[in-house]
Amino acid sequence: MKNFEFHNPTRIVFGAETVGRLDQLIPAQARVLILYGGASAEKTGTLAEVRQALGQRSVQEFGGIEPNPSYETLMRAVQLVRAEQLDFLLAVGGGSVIDGTKFVAAAALYDGEPWEIAEQGGANIRQALPIGTVLTLPATGSEMNSGAVVTRKATQAKLPFRNALLYPRFSVLDPSKTFTLPAKQIANGLVDAYVHTIEQYLTYPVQAHVQDRFAEGLLQTLIEIAPPAVATPDDYATRANLMWTATLALNGLIGAGVPQDWATHMIGHELTALYDIDHARTLALVLPALLDVQRDSKRAKLLQYAARVWDIRSGSEDERITAAIASTRHFFEGLGIPTRLSAYGLGPDAVEAVLRQLQAHGMTALGEHRDIDLARSRRILQAAL
Amino acid sequence: MKNFEFHNPTRIVFGAETVGRLDQLIPAQARVLILYGGASAEKTGTLAEVRQALGQRSVQEFGGIEPNPSYETLMRAVQLVRAEQLDFLLAVGGGSVIDGTKFVAAAALYDGEPWEIAEQGGANIRQALPIGTVLTLPATGSEMNSGAVVTRKATQAKLPFRNALLYPRFSVLDPSKTFTLPAKQIANGLVDAYVHTIEQYLTYPVQAHVQDRFAEGLLQTLIEIAPPAVATPDDYATRANLMWTATLALNGLIGAGVPQDWATHMIGHELTALYDIDHARTLALVLPALLDVQRDSKRAKLLQYAARVWDIRSGSEDERITAAIASTRHFFEGLGIPTRLSAYGLGPDAVEAVLRQLQAHGMTALGEHRDIDLARSRRILQAAL
Numbered sequence A, B: 001m002k003n004f005e006f007h008n009p010t011r012i013v014f015g016a017e018t019v020g021r022l023d024q025l026i027p028a029q030a031r032v033l034i035l036y037g038g039a040s041a042e043k044t045g046t047l048a049e050v051r052q053a054l055g056q057r058s059v060q061e062f063g064g065i066e067p068n069p070s071y072e073t074l075m076r077a078v079q080l081v082r083a084e085q086l087d088f089l090l091a092v093g094g095g096s097v098i099d100g101t102k103f104v105a106a107a108a109l110y111d112g113e114p115w116e117i118a119e120q121g122g123a124n125i126r127q128a129l130p131i132g133t134v135l136t137l138p139a140t141g142s143e144m145n146s147g148a149v150v151t152r153k154a155t156q157a158k159l160p161f162r163n164a165l166l167y168p169r170f171s172v173l174d175p176s177k178t179f180t181l182p183a184k185q186i187a188n189g190l191v192d193a194y195v196h197t198i199e200q201y202l203t204y205p206v207q208a209h210v211q212d213r214f215a216e217g218l219l220q221t222l223i224e225i226a227p228p229a230v231a232t233p234d235d236y237a238t239r240a241n242l243m244w245t246a247t248l249a250l251n252g253l254i255g256a257g258v259p260q261d262w263a264t265h266m267i268g269h270e271l272t273a274l275y276d277i278d279h280a281r282t283l284a285l286v287l288p289a290l291l292d293v294q295r296d297s298k299r300a301k302l303l304q305y306a307a308r309v310w311d312i313r314s315g316s317e318d319e320r321i322t323a324a325i326a327s328t329r330h331f332f333e334g335l336g337i338p339t340r341l342s343a344y345g346l347g348p349d350a351v352e353a354v355l356r357q358l359q360a361h362g363m364t365a366l367g368e369h370r371d372i373d374l375a376r377s378r379r380i381l382q383a384a385l
Helices: A019-025 A046-054 A071-084 A095-107 A115-119 A183-201 A209-231 A236-248 A263-275 A279-293 A299-310 A317-334 A348-360 A374-383 B019-025 B046-054 B071-084 B095-107 B115-119 B183-201 B209-231 B236-248 B263-275 B279-293 B299-310 B317-334 B348-360 B374-383
Strands: A004-006 A011-014 A031-036 A058-062 A088-093 A131-135 A147-152 A157-162 A170-173 B004-006 B011-014 B031-036 B058-062 B088-093 B131-135 B147-152 B157-162 B170-173
Touching: A011 A019, A011 A236, A019 A046, A019 A131, A019 A170, A031 A046, A031 A071, A031 A095, A046 A058, A046 A088, A058 A071, A071 A095, A071 A147, A088 A095, A095 A115, A095 A131, A095 A147, A115 A147, A115 A157, A147 A263, A157 A263, A170 A236, A183 A209, A183 A236, A183 A263, A183 A279, A209 A236, A209 A299, A209 A317, A209 B209, A209 B236, A236 B209, A263 A279, A263 A348, A263 A374, A279 A317, A279 A374, A299 A317, A348 A374, B011 B019, B011 B236, B019 B046, B019 B131, B019 B170, B031 B046, B031 B071, B031 B095, B046 B058, B046 B088, B058 B071, B071 B095, B071 B147, B088 B095, B095 B115, B095 B131, B095 B147, B115 B147, B115 B157, B147 B263, B157 B263, B170 B236, B183 B209, B183 B236, B183 B263, B183 B279, B209 B236, B209 B299, B209 B317, B263 B279, B263 B348, B263 B374, B279 B317, B279 B374, B299 B317, B348 B374
Parallel strands: A011 A170, A031 A058, A031 A088, A088 A131, A131 A170, B011 B170, B031 B058, B031 B088, B088 B131, B131 B170
Antiparallel strands: A004 B011, A011 B004, A147 A157, B147 B157
């Protein structure tokens, strides 16, 4: 096990009928900005519930934060925060809204051009407004971590940043708020949480028994709950497991003390930036191909993954690895999520376009061994055609 | 899954050579009291390392906190804290030292007779001094939770208390600090962490897939690492897994959103108070007997435990349950920890003595169903003879 620090101060308020707790969670004197995405927050009644819980507080609202939240949109929120001297940000939505809120929280107090925050990965954040969240879409884990991703439309750049100042003070997780989500979003959320777990698990062994068992438990849970999660929108228990699993997949716990990969994410980000493919869907495109190309350096963990997660225990090592990768691909496809670029009409030209973006963003040494250079990224993308 | 709140603000600093981090973790102006137990903290050099890390800070020391820390001892520390106006408590030791430090942290600022804190389970704590810990004995999880147990020698009362103000600000976990521990302490630690996990897992199902998988992962890890943990004191990787597993077994995570038992602990506390048997050893006495007596109400989870933790999948339900309980007993006995009261020379008289203590302390409705009354506690204790 590697040395590590783990400190996650976010308070989780989990369960049905918990939105009303906002009244105790946000200071009575706070000047609140509610940030949200599209019309669904209003339509489902969640915004009304939030407004009611905030009572007599001074509240403003900022809607229209898009999937893959853009610098261009978020800077309008930053101007509002500054103009109105707002001092508490409440994100109501999924990972995009929460990520965008994190950018606003840091940018509003940043002394300089806020895009530098993304360019420097958040290392230059010195202060941030406090954030709370009401999660309506389980997937990214942003509700209990300090990271975010922001996109600059003008340059098609999608960059991650993180800083301990960006942990939400609290996150309200009410699984019943997911009942109205389209099945596609649930499928995306399952894949997103699955790949988050894989990025921190499927590397090389460092005798971190607990982290391995926890990661395997998350993967097994996602596989178990996937069918009812998609088929039965109002199955509270299933949605509760999905929500808590997605949070635990990226709250720092399973990644503490172990090597991490994240190459699938970095390559996937470019696919989203270039072709506007949903984040989770880009992960499903890249991961199976990456596991195949990296099967030698990931051999020991791939065999463990095959045995413990998929119960694949017979055949040669390479047969077991191939079967585990096929099971992974089948899991994604079974959720209606393609694992081939051709499903999006993309071919060899797209491979080269992604490589140019990776080069432009300095993504030339990815993965837990930093051995995924542009040549290897090309092999991975070609394997995903 | 039940509704829950999870908020654990303790910062974990984990790994070899991490004691030096104290200099950044404790405010430079702090007036520190180092609290510790016996002579080993000095002999192993840990105290010297701690003193060096604290540099020029004003530091006082209070040694002699005993296993099952006593009110009588701790009140002397309280007097020292008050007289010297100390404002930061640093526990260097295992669960007893940390528990004792939590009592001192609350008692020093308590307006009234501090024993009331134990009598009211901590609900009357309004403020507490900040605490940090340097963990030297993995077992109780006190380094990352808000609970503690304190004993009043005069009345043989051993009472738990908890309050969110008692989370350590940080805990330094250096697995190499455990190399010098006697094998008996390691065996105790393994059993302690195992039973902590069982108390939050082996109740009845509430469709909490993640919590179940995490608990099973902790149990599997403890079973895997037990032989090398005892046999090879300086096996860093094994000790690292033991340390992190014991912390995760009782930091609120696996218990969030699920029913909890704790009857084994409550009965065990009385055995410690009356006969001075090590805490973990009392758990090994009570648990197998309790599982047998409660096999009907715990049936579904006992079967899951049998299958997933012990790979017991054939035979009738009752055969599988019996085999799982036998495996549990065998695991404890294999660590040199008895599971029968007779091993301590205790017989039917002890059963009645424990029952009188349970009655005196109001422990007449224990377990996840509150159905362990004195009659059932008698059956459990008789089954442990």
